[in-house]
Amino acid sequence: MNKYLLILFLLGYTSSTYAQNSIQQKKIIIIMLDGFGVEYYRNSSMPNLNKMEKAGLYKEVHSLMPSVTNLNNVAICTGVYPEKNGITGNSYFDLLSNKEEFMEDPDLILAPTIFEKFKLKGIQSILFSSKKKTINLLYKGTKDTVSPETASKIWVNRIGIPPSIYSREVNYWLMEAALYSMIHDTSIGLYYIHPTDYPMHTWASESAESKAYLNRIDEYISKIIAIEPNATILITADHTVTHKNLCWDLNKACANRQTPIKMGISPERDKYFKHHKGFGGTAYVYLNDKNDLENVKKTLLKLNGVHEVLTKKEAISRFHLMGQRIGDLIVLGDKTTVFGDLETESEVLPMSYRSHGSFYDTKVPLFIYNATNVPAASYFNFNFQIANWLF
Numbered sequence: 072m073n074k075y076l077l078i079l080f081l082l083g084y085t086s087s088t089y090a091q092n093s094i095q096q097k098k099i100i101i102i103m104l105d106g107f108g109v110e111y112y113r114n115s116s117m118p119n120l121n122k123m124e125k126a127g128l129y130k131e132v133h134s135l136m137p138s139v140t141n142l143n144n145v146a147i148c149t150g151v152y153p154e155k156n157g158i159t160g161n162s163y164f165d166l167l168s169n170k171e172e173f174m175e176d177p178d179l180i181l182a183p184t185i186f187e188k189f190k191l192k193g194i195q196s197i198l199f200s201s202k203k204k205t206i207n208l209l210y211k212g213t214k215d216t217v218s219p220e221t222a223s224k225i226w227v228n229r230i231g232i233p234p235s236i237y238s239r240e241v242n243y244w245l246m247e248a249a250l251y252s253m254i255h256d257t258s259i260g261l262y263y264i265h266p267t268d269y270p271m272h273t274w275a276s277e278s279a280e281s282k283a284y285l286n287r288i289d290e291y292i293s294k295i296i297a298i299e300p301n302a303t304i305l306i307t308a309d310h311t312v313t314h315k316n317l318c319w320d321l322n323k324a325c326a327n328r329q330t331p332i333k334m335g336i337s338p339e340r341d342k343y344f345k346h347h348k349g350f351g352g353t354a355y356v357y358l359n360d361k362n363d364l365e366n367v368k369k370t371l372l373k374l375n376g377v378h379e380v381l382t383k384k385e386a387i388s389r390f391h392l393m394g395q396r397i398g399d400l401i402v403l404g405d406k407t408t409v410f411g412d413l414e415t416e417s418e419v420l421p422m423s424y425r426s427h428g429s430f431y432d433t434k435v436p437l438f439i440y441n442a443t444n445v446p447a448a449s450y451f452n453f454n455f456q457i458a459n460w461l462f
Contacts, residue, residue: 097301097302097303098259098260098262098299098301098302098303099260099261099262099302099305099458099461100261100262100264100295100302100303100305101147101185101263101306101457101458102265102304102305102306103144103263103264103265103307103308103309104266104288104306104307104308105140105202105266105267105271105308105309106268106270106308106309106310106312106427107268107271107311107435108271108276108308108312108313108434108435109131109311109434109435109436110276110311111271111276111281111285111311112285112436114277114281114282115276115281115282115285115286115289116282116285116289117285117286117288117289118289119290119292119293120292120306120438123292123304123306123438123440124438126440126441127440127441127442128438128439128440128442129436129438129439130436130448130451131435131437132307132434132435132436132437132451132452132456133433133435133452133453133454134309134432134433134453135153135390135391135433135453135454135455136389136390136433137159137160137338137339137351137352137353137390137428137429138309138311138352138353138427138428138432138433139160139309139310139339139351139353139427139428140161140202140205140268140309140310141160141161141175141204141208141341142158142160142161142309142338143454143455144205144208144265144309145158145180145184145208146158146453146454147454147455147457147458148184148185148186148209148263149180149182149183149455150182150185150455150458150459150462151182151455152391152392152455153390153391153392153393154387154393154394155181155182156180156181156182157179157180157181157182157393157396158179158180159174159338159392159393159397160174160338160355160396161173161174161204161340161341162174162336162337162338162340162341163336163338163397164334164336164357164398166395171336171340173204173340174208175207177207177208177210177211179208180208180209180211181393183212184209184211184212185263185458185461186198186211186212186213186261186263187211187212188212189260189261190212194260194261195214195259195260195261196212196259196260196261196262196263197214197216197217197252197256197259197261198210198215198217198263198265199216199217199218199249199252199262199263199264199265200216200245200264200265200266201218201219201220201236201241201242201245201265201266201267202218202236202265202267202343203218203220203221204341204342204343205218205265206218209263214258214259217245217248217249217252218245219233219234219241219245219248220233220236226248229251230244230247230248230251231244236267236343237269237346238269239269239270239280239284239287241266241267242266242267242270242284243287243291245264245266246264246266246288246291249264249295250291250298253295253298254298267346268309268312268346269346270284271311271312272346272347272425273425275425292304292306301441302441303439303442304438304440304441305438305439305440305442305457305458306436306437306438306440306457307435307436307437307457308435308436309435310427310432310433310435311427311432311433311434312425312426312427313406313407313427313431313432314407314424315350315352315404315407315408315409315420315426316407316408316420316422317376317407317408317409317418317419318350318408318409318410318411318413318417318418319376319408319409319410319413319416319417320335320410320411320412320413320415320416320417321335321354321356321371321402321410322334322335322412323413323415323416324374324416324417325356325367325370327416328370330363330366330367332357332359332363333357333358333359334356334357334398335355335356335357335398335402335410336354336355336357337349337350337353337410337411338351338355338428339351339409339411339426346426347425347426347427348424348426349411349412350410350420350426351409351410351426351427351429352403352404352408352409352427352428352429352430352431352432353402353403353404353410353428353429354401354402354404354410355398355401355402356371356398356399356402357398357399361399364399368380368400371400371402375408376404376405376407376408377402377403377404377405377408378404378405378408378429379402380400380401380402380403381400381401382399382401383397383398383401385401386401403429405429405431406429406431409428409429435454437451437454437457439451439457445460446460
C-alpha cells in the first residue's frame with residue numbers, strides 16, 4: 072500500500088476499514104524535542120538528523136509566543152493557533168477562581184487534537200512524555216500514554232526504574248519505552264514523543280554535556296528509523312533555552328512605583344521549578360482598573376530589560392492568543408530578561424541560569440522525513456504547522 076493512499080486517507084477520502092489495514096505499513100512518528108533550538112542542532116554532532124535534513128524537508132521556523140511548552144505542544148497537536156485551541160501558557164490567571172492556575176486540564180483545550188482526529192479515523196495513537204503534565208493535558212484520544220513520572224509496574228519491568236525528571240537519563244528511558252512500543256505493538260499508527268528540556272536548562276549548546284546528550288538522542292532517532300523504515304517522521308521543538316541575567320517581579324515593581332496591578336504572572340510557570348524557577352521572558356499583567364492601563368504601561372516600559380508592552384488587543388493580533396486567557400497587558404522581555412515571583416522586586420541571576428519564554432527563544436528546526444504530498448517549504452513558518460497539513 073503506497074504512501075499516497077495513506078495521505079488520502081488522512082484527508083478523509085478513504086474508509087476507516089482501509090486505514091486499519093494500511094496503517095500497519097505506514098506509521099507517523101512526531102518527536103517534539105523540548106528546548107531543541109537551532110543552535111543546539113548546529114552545535115552538536117547529529118549525523119542522523121543531518122541525513123534527514125538532506126533527504127527530506129528541513130526549515131528553520133519560529134515557535135509560538137509565549138515560547139513555553141504547553142502552549143506550543145498543544146498548538147502542534149491541534150495544528151491551530153492558541154486563539155482557537157485555548158492554551159496560552161503553562162499557567163494562566165483564572166478569572167472565575169480569581170487564582171493563578173496551571174494549564175493542565177484537558178478540558179481547557181478547545182480544538183480537536185491529532186490523537187482525537189486519528190481515533191475518529193480508526194487509527195490508534197500513543198503519547199510518550201517525560202513530563203506528566205503533558206500526559207495530563209493531552210491524553211484524550213490516545214490508546215495509551217507513558218511517562219517515567221507515572222510509570223506503571225509493567226513499564227518499569229520492561230525498561231527499568233525511571234531516572235529523576237531532573238536528569239538527561241530520563242529522556243533515554245522515554246526513548247527506550249518508545250522503541251519497545253514500536254517493536255511490540257503493531258496496532259499503533261501514531262507516536263508522539265516529548266522529552267524534557269532539563270538538559271537545555273542545564274547546559275548551553277556549545278557545552279560537551281549538551282553535545283553528548285544530543286548525540287545520544289540522535290542515536291535513538293537512528294534506531295527509530297531502523298525499526299520503522301517506512302514511517303513518516305516529523306521533528307520540531309517548542310523553544311530554545313538561553314542564559315538570562317535579570318528577573319523582575321512585576322507585582323512588586325509596579326506597587327513600588329505607585330502603579331499597583333491586580334496580578335502579574337509568568338505563563339512559563341509550571342510544576343518543574345528546578346528547570347527555570349517559574350521565570351519566563353513574557354508576562355501577563357492584569358489591571359485593577361482598565362483606567363490604569365496607560366500609567367502601568369509607562370511604569371513597565373521604564374524597567375530595565377523590558378523590550379515591549381502590548382495591549383491585549385495587540386497581543387491577540389500579533390500572536391494569535393485567546394483574549395480570555397491572557398492579561399490586559401503583555402510584557403515582553405529582551406534577550407536576557409525574565410519575569411516571575413521574587414522576594415524583592417528584581418534579582419540578578421547567576422551565570423548558570425537558563426530559561427525561555429521570549430521572542431528571542433523561538434527559533435527552532437523543523438524536519439519532515441519520508442513523507443509524500445508535503446507542502447512547499449514556504450508553507451512552514453511555525454512549528455505548529457509540522458503536522459496540520461496531514462488533514
